[in-house]
Amino acid sequence: MTNRAPHADADNLLVAGDPTAPVEAVKARNQWLDVWDQFRTHKGAVASLVFLIAIILFTLAGPLVWRLDPAALDIRNKDLRPIINALWGAEKVAWAHPFGTDNLGRDLMAQIMQGGRISLAVGAAAMILAILIGTFVGVIAGYFNRLDGLLMRLTDLFLALPLLPLLLVMMLLFRDPLRSAFGPEQGIFILIVAGIGITSWMHTARIVRGDVLALKEREYVLAARSIGTPSRRIITRHLLPNVLSPIMVSATLGLATAIITESALSFLGLGFPPDFPTWGKILADSVPRMTAFPERVVLPGLAISLTVLAVNYIGDGLRDALDPRIRGL
Amino acid sequence: AAHEGERGRDGALGIIYWQAPSIMNAYLSGGTKDIEAASLVTEPLGRYDETGAPVAWLVDEIPTVANGGVAEDLTSITWKLSEGLLWSDGTPVTSADVKFTADYCMDPEGGCAQLAKFEGVESVEVIDDLTVKVNFAAPTPNPYGPFMGNQSPIIQAAQFAECTGTRAPECTDANFMPIGTGPFVVTDFRTNDVIQLEANSNYRDPMKPAFQTVTFKGGGDAEAAGRAVLQTGEFDYAWNLQLAPDVIAAMADGGVGTPVSAFGTLVERIEMNMTDPSSDLPEGERATAAHPHPFLSDEKVRRALSMAIDRDLLVEVGYGDAGRATCNLVPAPAMYASDNTDCLVQDIDGAKALLDEAGWTDTDGNGIRDKDGVEMNILFQSSTNAVRQDFQALIKDWWEQIGTSVELRNIDGSVFFGGDPGSPDTFQKFYADVEMYANNFDGTDPASYLASYTCEKAPRPDSGWQGENINRYCDPAYDALVAELNGTADLDERSRIAKKLNDMVTKESMTIVPLVDRGRVSAHANTLGGVLLNTWDSELWNAADWYRIKE
Amino acid sequence: MLTYTFRRLLISIPTLLFIAFVIFMLLELAPGDPMANMPLTIPPEVKEKMRLALGLGEPWWIRFPLWLKQFFIVEPQYWFDSAFGTNFADGAQRIISFQSRSPVFDTIAQRMPQTLWVVGMSYVVGVLIALPIGIISAYRQYSVFDQVGTFVSMIGFSVPPFFSGVLLIVIFSVTLGWLPSIYDTTHVVNDWASFKVQLMQMVMPVMVLALQTTAQVSRYMRASMLDNLGQDYVRTARAKGMKESVVVMRHVLRNSMIPVITVIALGIPAIFGGAIITEQIFKVNGLGQLLIIALQGNDIPMVMTLTFLFAILIVMFNLIADVLYGVFDPRIRYD
């Protein structure tokens, strides 16, 4: 809301009826329904949500239907092309491998499914970790003046840390314990998520801190204090919900960065075991054969881009939907 | 022939190495990229040609026992420099330079990367201006370590006089722009990036080199290097295209360049860990001889794992024409290559039978063979590299067919091959059951290569995990045979012993499971003539003879 | 303002020392070894000797202060000596790279031109494209332009450069043959023709990198413009009879640029950090490639120096961004 005189906005429009009118037995609607109603008005967000659910279903439920093991080799059927190529040429295609196979005969569709599961999980987990750390540091730095300088310098430190040696050190220190605790794949997963997470929270922290600095001077925060709300709950009840929208923006960008960072790690040869596909890895491994087999880069590339785009739109929609002022009511 | 004429007639030459050279001094870096780049400028007394045969380079003939250059008792070798050789700065090359080179590398403080070349050298004497004699402490059947091959070029005493010992790294100018006898001299050196060279005006053959300048670009990846030569024609020569054969073939369709390949001694192999790498063992005992491997110590298991592998398919997928299946650790030169082809045929059923016979059966029905409560869970590690990862996937598939479970791990090369004793991921530490990589030996004599599998060369905690016998193979008979080889001068006898040693670690014990004899693939532009791909020496060994083919 | 800057500078000294220490310990802990790139044919004893010759035998509490001394005392002395012909350094040991055995600062200086040309230029280009896009998207919110802008910038943000870079090479170098795929760092621009060559070789890496910058900066610009377009002073400007162009391009833009400028300033250290993957793909061999090669080769002095320089830049540009905020926004005064 802009800085016009507080009473000169369009509020009057929304005050339907007279407050002294007899109490009607209006069953209070669940506010999440309202959120959903508002969300539905954002066409891009709804389309994106459908897409995202589809792609999540594809990666999660897909393997139940498409039972090929992504790591299964079928060397006789290597380098098959996607079935669609049959339309314009007598190329090597097979219905058994609708997206084609790679140079060892692994089914691309199964790989994209499993790769998606991992990429999405890495992206989401790393993003959540980054957002959690970033928000925590940002809120604490913004709210407690005394910690501000220290935490901001800590942020500088993390900005300066190089990701690759950090990951190598983390691998060195934690891979074996994690491997014995969670198994090889989950162990690496945790490592990669932690690595990406703890090297990408700084922007969120900065932004959140800036917003909290402004928010904590708001009167409703003072009001909460006058009620006797302790700092802890002032933060959770009054500050956090109001920094939600910048966090949401960071989160969508964070998801994109996390998926891409994972793929860059794959490109640089760090990351998951070799028989463990991720979108980024499929993409990175296929770049040398890009001209001969464009589908191998296009499919994972598109999957990454569209997911990021979808998340971005959903973030937009959600931000609007969560804001009661935009939601109306 | 068409390629004769005056020096510098063919203008500019572009060479691309996807690993960028960081220094031009072969003694301060063992890296192939650096040594090969340096070979354009500095040269050894003798080289190996593309067949592995020694050729005289800065001398008139290679000293041998026959021509009297090598002492009968094998304790010394005398080199006689050709007359009239000049450094690129115009000063004459003398035997003092040769002696200086040896002293430079043998300085205990200098950290010389080629010290192994000078192993056993007691002293180097200047006999006269052109004659120099190398004395060995003990009879040395292969006296061609020093000054032979691209690792041991002659450097100019005058230029490096102030750069010995601890001061070696301070001489940046000398290390980047050495004065040499080779066909080119450095005009601009940018470390890890690009080197610019021009024809050496004091080169011994006035008609060579044909190219006036050379741009030696480094960095990127093999794919980009291949593309620059085979598809866009931006460069004339690309080194070591470690790419899948279909990728190279697709690039070669570009029609501007040609891939060339040649074989040497590089063998991609699987190493079996003879000790137990289990992380349950206390540090210090883990992966040491104190605990034999729970299942790989069974020879039949190792044999079965080898039988399950289809080496021809590996070659097809990974190397194409640039590889051939092998069962030998020493695949070349021909005189040392054992006649050993048993492993070439894949035999999954045979492997299963062998495991059954050895008592490895799936008793608990989880699909994984076991015996006495030991499950055959294999941790298979290798360095990060596209072809190796394909191999890992294929081998995993086969091994799982015979009833084992395989976990793959790939480790960044800088960690895997780095000797950091603090890291659990080095190939020497071998905290895995099997690992795969490639190794070769310098020159043509496999003696020291085979000697790496003696008991005392096993990496151990007390040796700081250093040592080449990473399998921790230990057989007194092998050790004895190695000693015998070192005392034998007769070539036929040496060949017999070497083959026997090779067989002991491969087909007899299956400690080392060779997979592919890897050739080297490089590529040159169709307009570049004179390229003779040499795997025994620098690829650029005859750059002086390269020329531009004119249409 | 001045005391503020000065105070921040003072605070950054301990911060940087601590950062240096953390980076050093990180590298110290990291597995890997400068000998990793040596062929396996070199025997372990020899490798051990080489390692000792590199100074790796000393414990970290000796090497770290030594590095600090070299970085803060010796290197400036050398720089001073070369600038004024004095001899303060007196042959003291500089920071020497493990790989090339040459002073790391010489190498860094050598890499600076191409990094600035390519990464810097891409930043400039990216920002220059982003600003109008952001302005127009905000001014015509929800128009087709705005929607397409959002779409393209999100795609641009989410395509990894190792893909977009190779794609460009395949199209423009291999198929069309228009542009070189390999950057020539030795190229000297001295006339129009050579300038054209320079442009040609810069186009692709600059495009790849600029895409990312554009995507981000245009989002910030748009958000900031939207914030300001609704402000009361915009109406005031219109009521004064100002032209629409003056209203938007002067009144609104000036206010909107304040947060965007700081965002832009915060992005500048990344230029000097290089663009690792893009540089590698186009063989630009700038600082990014230097860092990655040093990392792969475990060239600790090089990695340490580069990351620390980068840390200095980050801290400095943080400070600059804060100060800029004060400079551009008269409401904020730091004292």
Next chain:
Amino acid sequence: MLDQTNTALVRVRDLQMHFPIYSGLLRRQTGAVKAVDSVSFDVMQGETLGLVGESGCGKSTCGRAILRLYDITGGEVTIDGTDIGQMSQSDLRTKRPTMQMVFQDPQASLNPRMTVEAIIREPLDEHTKLSAAEKEAKVGELMDAVGLNRRFAKRYPHAFSGGQRQRIGIARALALNPKFIVCDEPIAALDVSIQAQVVNLLEDLQEKYGLTYLFISHDLSMVRHIATRIAVMYLGKIVELAPRAELYSDPLHPYTKALLSAVPEPDPAIAQTRERIVLQGDVPSPANPPKGCNFCTRCPAVMPVCKDIEPTYQEVTPGRFVACHLFETTGTAEKTAGYI
């Protein structure tokens, strides 16, 4: 308003609230904004004390300092017999239910992301152990008490008009049955036709619950309506404190006079003939108040002594306090006499 018992619910003595100004390299404190500087007064049980003054003179700061929303620089604040001046924030929590605040800007003082119900319930959550149903019932009662339709409990603040929003703020303040409420310009941001509603509501509630108000405002006509006694502040100090009737009929301090004369008169007949005292110049900064009397830079009746010596705040006639050299009787006036 009601029959006044003569006991002071709130006693404020020498209250000081200085905001430090830091500067220089080492961030040393180099000065202070003396937002409230030695203020003393009492608020009687059940009365409404009006606090008026120009914008920026420290009214809000004074109100907040009394409720210990700030850590005060000096002085004593006693509420309901307890000295809360130096109490720690955690101990204060238990005292909070007795003293509450209604804020100036009804929009800004309500969290836009909380429903009305959640806002009113917040104090209950913090200080009571009621069940959810009891809380809901209590919220309903409160909404009734301030005249808000219960139907709107699930709505968000933005959906209310300014007057309704202010009612939400009042309901929140009432939730814990406080004895003392600081109303910090509760009507300043409201439209005229709504101001009256809120003021009436405040009066009704006072009558019903026996509340005590500190009513901060710069609207003198409204203060005249609601307050029993009025304190006038200028630049961090109280310059005059008097019962309503006396203050409006016979203001003593020159500033009070100017203030009263500046109030627009909604009757053109009077308005266009009335003599206005238009003050010249701007209010000095509280970080750098003038020497002597704070008002000396704008005072129409300034005397040389004003520029040197700070006037004492003293009782000139029973119940009337003023700080001005014009009314300085003797230098010995009891400073500690009751501020009634």
Next chain:
Amino acid sequence: MPDGALQPGSADPVLDVRGLKTVFKVRGGEVHAVNNVSFDLRAGELLGVVGESGSGKSVTMMSLLGLLPSPPADVRGGSVRFEGQDLLHITPEQLRAVRGGRIGFVFQDPMTSLNPVFTVGYQIMEPLRAHMGLNKNAARARAQELLELVGIPGAAQRLDDYPHQFSGGMRQRVMIAIALACDPKVLIADEPTTALDVTIQAQIIELMKELRDKLGMAVIWITHDLGVIAGIADRVLVMYGGQVVEHAPVQELFRNPQHPYTRALLTTIPKISGERARRLTVIQGQPPILGDAPTACPFRDRCDVAIARCATENPPRYDLGGGHDAACFVAKGAVDA
């Protein structure tokens, strides 16, 4: 009433607004914010506009000069005659010349209406250079004069200060200076003192009176504070629910209010002097929802004298004589034409 206010022969209004209609397009419909508003303004006169918040005062004035963002605003009809032109139907170019040049506008909130990143001097000089074509130095000199005119001490130095360095009252004076820069014929002041406190408000009011007398321009003064109106206006326009409900000379309005809303408004305000009311009168009910075009009297729900007709018909403005008119069926003297 100041004598100079109603100059003889000024029957020709400088600004003549007829049947102005402005709607906002919002999600799910339209908001009729201004309905059929007509008024005129004579030279040298001060027209007060009062009405409760949201009654359309600001929207009306901004519609005149096309200052509303479009979309969502849409000025549907009517005419605004100024100096022989209809401001609603001239080119943007011509409109720009009027804005700031011939008609000055002072906005409600001085804190946000000045651009924080330009100096005060720059902002005053901007219209001078755009409309009067002054060069830099001339504009600066004029800007300094203006600042002095509005009573800012040390004007020469303060030109280079930024708005945040000014107090609220001074900022409002700067806004006035900007509006006066090009000697406009008409000054529209939209609640120029609402955000200020009384002593400063008094200063501004004095200033405006003085300036009006000195420069002889016509002023429209929007406020919802009847007290302010009483002090300065010549005529008063009372707005409610997007319409003009009453219009009369100031004395007449206060003495003889005819519209029930005006009457209610007059009683809600507590007085600073005289008898103190026991309880404040309030206008019951809520302001109207400005939805579709009105078909009934917008005040009927809150009106204590409403008749059946009020719910079916929107009352026109009945002329009550003496320049007084009111939009109410029950107004004294209201006769259907």
